[in-house]
Amino acid sequence: ENTVILSPSLLSSDFSRLGEELAMLEDAGVEWVHWDVMDGQFVPNITFGSPVIKACRKQSKLFFDVHLMIDNPGRYIKEFADAGADLICVHAESETHLERTVAEIANHGVRPAVAINPHTSLSAVQYLLPQLYMVLVMSVNPGFGGQSFIPFSIDKIRTLARMIKMHEADTLIQVDGGVTPANIAELHHAGADVFVSGSAFFGEPPYDKRLETFMEAACA
Ligand code: DX5
């Protein structure tokens, strides 16, 4: 597989100019954008909810990759689907009835994904792989941007890639947390397809140059 998709995390963008940020990303040639929804319960931090995503949906053609870091996300699938999410990712740790929530995402015509925290075993997603468009391997403890990459995540990605192949699924692997041009090649070789970057992407404009740097580094 040779998929390389960069999904810049708006968590590190300027929240007072979200519309302009989205337009600049689109002009730079970015295809996906990552929305970090946090509720102050599942993670310590609070960011934004579906009304903000809905307002921005009207101004952007980007693929909206929505990462829900909230308790019992099953309660809010319809809301985020109606807001215009292209993909909804829920945490295995936050949902008791994960299979049902994944099915509900798909029933709304949205691509379903499951995220797992660094300590969570891959067995949490094993039986759902045929239903999943993507698995998100968290490489930091979620809640904040700018944290450093947890090295054992590489091994986890490698094992997950093998597991996906064994199940003959075509599930994408996303990695989120501490991704930089310095580690993206190793992550890609391990089997990751979609790379989230917050601080390392937004910290060094212009965005077109930054996208190029990440893409070239991934394939090096
Ligand atoms: C962490 C979020 C990430 C975050 C990544 O809780 O899920 O998407 O924005 O930020 P960096 O790339 O700075 O680690």
Ligand code: ZN
């Ligand atoms: Zn995220």
